[in-house]
Structure formats: structure tokens, C-alpha cells
Amino acid sequence: MCGIIGITSRPGKVPESPAFIVRKGLERLEYRGYDSVGVASIVDYSIIVRKGKGKIKDVNRRKHLDRVPGYTIIGHTRWATHGRPSDVNAHPHIDCNGVIAVVHNGIIQNYLELREKLTKLGHKFRSETDTEVIAHLIEHFISEGLKPYDAFKKAIRSLKGSFALGVLISSEKDKIFFARKDSPLIIGLGDGYNFIASDIPAFLEYTRKVIIVHDFEVGYITPDSVHLENVLTGEVIDINKRIHVIDWTPDMAAKGGYPHFMLKEIHEQPRALKDTIHGLGVEVENAIKLIMNANRIFITAAGTSFHAGLVGDYLFNILAGYTSIPFIASEYSKYKNSVGEGDVLIAISQSGETIDTLMALRLFKKLGAKVIAISNVVGSAIPRESDVTVYTRAGPEIGVAATKTFTSQVMVLSWIAVKLAYYTGRIDETTYKSLLGDLHRVPELANKTLTLVEGETKLIGEEISDRHSVYYLGRGIGVPIALEGALKLKEIAYIHAEAYPAGESKHGPIALVEDGFPVIFIIVEDEMKKHILGNIEEMKARGAYTIGVVSDEDKEARKLLDRAITVPYIEPVFSPIIYIIPLQLLAYYTAVKKGYDPDKPRNLAKTVTVE
Numbered sequence: 001m002c003g004i005i006g007i008t009s010r011p012g013k014v015p016e017s018p019a020f021i022v023r024k025g026l027e028r029l030e031y032r033g034y035d036s037v038g039v040a041s042i043v044d045y046s047i048i049v050r051k052g053k054g055k056i057k058d059v060n061r062r063k064h065l066d067r068v069p070g071y072t073i074i075g076h077t078r079w080a081t082h083g084r085p086s087d088v089n090a091h092p093h094i095d096c097n098g099v100i101a102v103v104h105n106g107i108i109q110n111y112l113e114l115r116e117k118l119t120k121l122g123h124k125f126r127s128e129t130d131t132e133v134i135a136h137l138i139e140h141f142i143s144e145g146l147k148p149y150d151a152f153k154k155a156i157r158s159l160k161g162s163f164a165l166g167v168l169i170s171s172e173k174d175k176i177f178f179a180r181k182d183s184p185l186i187i188g189l190g191d192g193y194n195f196i197a198s199d200i201p202a203f204l205e206y207t208r209k210v211i212i213v214h215d216f217e218v219g220y221i222t223p224d225s226v227h228l229e230n231v232l233t234g235e236v237i238d239i240n241k242r243i244h245v246i247d248w249t250p251d252m253a254a255k256g257g258y259p260h261f262m263l264k265e266i267h268e269q270p271r272a273l274k275d276t277i278h279g280l281g282v283e284v285e286n287a288i289k290l291i292m293n294a295n296r297i298f299i300t301a302a303g304t305s306f307h308a309g310l311v312g313d314y315l316f317n318i319l320a321g322y323t324s325i326p327f328i329a330s331e332y333s334k335y336k337n338s339v340g341e342g343d344v345l346i347a348i349s350q351s352g353e354t355i356d357t358l359m360a361l362r363l364f365k366k367l368g369a370k371v372i373a374i375s376n377v378v379g380s381a382i383p384r385e386s387d388v389t390v391y392t393r394a395g396p397e398i399g400v401a402a403t404k405t406f407t408s409q410v411m412v413l414s415w416i417a418v419k420l421a422y423y424t425g426r427i428d429e430t431t432y433k434s435l436l437g438d439l440h441r442v443p444e445l446a447n448k449t450l451t452l453v454e455g456e457t458k459l460i461g462e463e464i465s466d467r468h469s470v471y472y473l474g475r476g477i478g479v480p481i482a483l484e485g486a487l488k489l490k491e492i493a494y495i496h497a498e499a500y501p502a503g504e505s506k507h508g509p510i511a512l513v514e515d516g517f518p519v520i521f522i523i524v525e526d527e528m529k530k531h532i533l534g535n536i537e538e539m540k541a542r543g544a545y546t547i548g549v550v551s552d553e554d555k556e557a558r559k560l561l562d563r564a565i566t567v568p569y570i571e572p573v574f575s576p577i578i579y580i581i582p583l584q585l586l587a588y589y590t591a592v593k594k595g596y597d598p599d600k601p602r603n604l605a606k607t608v609t610v611e
């Protein structure tokens, strides 16, 4: 996830210089990424670029971004996905001759293929990013005789993946070209000036009149006009029908209109999952090679990431027939005498900096094992020290409680498990394609789930907000979901919450159950469901208040439960991504009802760097 902004104005039409406005806008977008920053401006039909690694404040001090001359300027604050944070990888990216500058948010899936073709045609690449191909692609189409805007559109039609783009072409001195697919892009309309940006706060101080750009729409802004069209059909869009006037405060705007970052991030999951899928490439194949050659597979992580690891462990067993050994990272010393060459460790960490996971990784490496990292932060310590890294593309997570990073990690692990199952001959090609198809449909199902469950989870959250204890019970793949649901409730709503394999509840925990004690069941449509139904009966017989997350195909559990939260049916092995969504929302609404700030739970830090 990155932030882009662009302004084109007539002289004297904005109260500060355009460069100053771009710098301020970038600061408002810094929540989207902050590892490097840059701007490009058109002056006298040529392009000036200033950029560098670091936070906006620091790069601005070194490179004077807010003093760049010109009235048509684009800017970018980066959150690295392809290529680590560096001066060269910072946006804007330019073509061979420096006459085209591009800022991009998203992931170009087919960039390797395009880069290879363009390199053969003589283009010289400077960075490791996926974005740079766009500048060269436009350059290539212009060299074939197309006009700049037509070359831009042709380039857009060649891209696969997700993008929000701002592009300058030096011959078009007051135009900013833009395009959108799967990454947000908004136009802001002023009097004698216009903006594009990833999000409204970037220009809120200067205009409240906006147009939301839709997928497959492209166009350009000038100081006095907006051209918008569908890139596939060529239909020109009447912008007057698309203008909204918004009434957000700047704080509401930074959170996309949501009251908290946590709620915003829960709602971002369909996008995060889609970007994560788009970003999966050669690293997954490299990871699978290591796994297939391993003597033993260990999985380690802390907290929420460990729960994702437990899902991975389940899928490796069930789908691929591989036994793995999951362990909580801080317990790494147990393996100091038993691990060796030939073993593989999968280390999962959204921040890539958690000290427990890093220490486990270092021990395993010292003992000769290979390490695969799954992380959300490019260039962080755990990826740096691993043999292979598969990145999730959830974007920065500001809320302390992990939400979108968890589901993105589970997506990566599910993807690996399906491929592993196919490569080792456990499933045939038809099943393989069908399972990958299921995974491709998950972002849409997540979207549907958010719509379906929000009302019910708010109601139940308010109901349980005065309770002191809650149990979460599941079986099989439902166990890590229960563990993660319970962790969310305790960390942000400060309610004692325990998760157990449902079968285990009779071996002790049930002793605590009395009238009204909330028990939340994870009811997945697999062969263990009949046993869960029995567990619901047992808990009801002791007076428990039974709540369940159930599929919309369920006919039995709903009749038994006091409260059912219905989610769309999903292939049972992929249920964690969908079933955790109502449990995240439940924790969120419980915390809010109790008057707590879910973004900043007491005693917790987003990244734990002390052992």
C-alpha cells in the first residue's frame, strides 16, 4: 500500500505553492506507507524528480521536496512491495529519457514478463520495482507513433494486477494522467486547480468536491478540466453525474470515514487479500522447493501470527499430507539440540521485527536449517535474515490488534499448501484448479461477509460487554479460529477469553460454565461438525449462552444456538479467513461499547522487540 497525490493548477489559484501542497498531502497519506518518498514536476517541458529513502520529514530536509518549482506535480509515499526501501526504488520512476514520470500504488503482477520484453527492446531499468515497467511501456508505445494519451491507455491495457497511477509526460505540461484498478483513487475538484490522490485527506483542506474513480477508468486532469473514460469500452463518462460533496472532518478522513483504524483495517481485508494474491510469484515456488526437500518442517511465530501458523500446520497435514511442527517463537530454545541441516523453519511475522521470532530464526539458521519468512514489511529483519520470503500485501496496519495481516498470512499459507498438495501428487489437476479458484473467490466472500455480519456482531458485542469470561470452542481448522477470536476479545475489550478444542472442554473448562456464560462456537461445514453440535447441547444443558459462527448452508446448528452469526459458505479448509471476520468485529464492538480505544489497547505495543 502506498499513497499518491497529484496537483495541477493555474498560477495564483492555490494559496500555497503546489509543491508545498503536495508535501502536506503526502504527510496526510503517510499512514499508507512511509519508507521512502518522492515528487516529480513538469517545468519548461521537462521533468524534475526529487526522491529518497526515509520519512517525508527527513527526505524533505535533504531534498527540499516542497520547494520543487512547477504547477503540475505528482508525489508518492512508499510502502515497499517489490524491492527494498532505497533511494533508487523510491517513486516517481522514469523512462529511459526522463520524459515520463510515474507514481503507483498497487502491484503489477506481470511486471517480470514486461520487463524482460522491454529490456530486449533496449530499455534500461534502474530500480527493482514493478512500477518502473509502466514508464518504459508508455515510452515504448510513444516510440511506435502513438500520441501520449493513447500510449498511456495502451500501457494500462497491458497491465495485470492492481494499480492507482499518476503519470506526467513532459510534452503535456499541465496534464496528470491517471488510471485505477483495485487500488483507490479520488479526484478533487478546485477552481483553477484539480487533484488526484489515493485518499481524500490528502487534499481535504483545498476542496470537498470529489469524484471516486472506478476500476478500469482512466483519464487526465488539467487545472480546469477532468477527462474520464472506461479504458476497456472507450465510453467517456459525464463527470457531473459523479461529483460528491463530502462533509468529513480531517480526522474522520484519515480513517477513511471509520471511527477507528481497526474497523477500517477489518474492512480493508478484501483489498488486502486481493493484493496478497496478486503479489504471489516466484518466491512461493522457491518456498515450496525448500519445503519439499525438507527433513522436517517447523512453523514459528508469536500471537496472531502464530494462529496463522496453526492454520498452516492444519492445511499442510490435511491438504498436502505433510506433518509440521508449530511452536510459539519464544519457546525456541527447546530445539537447540534437535534441529539440524535439512530442517526448514517457516517464520511468520507481520512486522518482520518481533524479537522472539527473530531469535528462533537465528537459532535455526545457526543449526543449519533453512528459513522461509512470511512477512508484511519488505526489508525488515526477519525477511533480511531468511533464505526465502513470501510477502503479504496487506499494507501498513495501524491498529495494534492484527486483523488484515492475519487473513493475508492465512491466504499465503493456504496458497502454499494447495500448491504443495498438487506438486506432490496428493491432488489432481482438477482439484488443484478448483481449490485455487476457491482462493481467488475469497476476497469477494470476505466482502460479502462484512456486509452480512456487521449488524449481528455489534448487537452481540454489546450484549456480552458486561461479562467477565467467554469461551471460544472449535474443532480441527476451527481451533486456530477460536484461538484468534479469543485473543482479539481479550486484548482490546479486556474480557477474559479462552479458546479450546471443543472436545477438550469436557476435560475441565466446562466446570466454569453456569447460567448465561457466553460460549462462542466455530462451526465449520466439515466432518467434525456433528461433534460440535453435541458440544453445543452439552453447554446449553449447563445454562451457557451459546453463540455460533455458522455457514449459510447450515441447517442444524442455527436451531440449537441462542445466537447465530451467518457467514457465506466456503470450502471448509479455507474457512479461517471468512470465520475470523465476525470475531474481529465482535471484539471491536465489545471494546467500543465498554468505552475503550481499540486502536491502542493498554499494555500492548504493535511490535515487540524485547525478549
Ligand code: F6R
Binding pocket: 302, 303, 304, 305, 306, 348, 349, 350, 351, 352, 353, 354, 357, 400, 401, 402, 403, 487, 491, 606, 607, 608
Ligand atoms: C495481536 C497481535 C500480536 C502480534 C504478535 C506478533 O493482535 O497483533 O499478537 O500478532 O505480536 O507480531 P508480528 O506478526 O509482527 O511478529
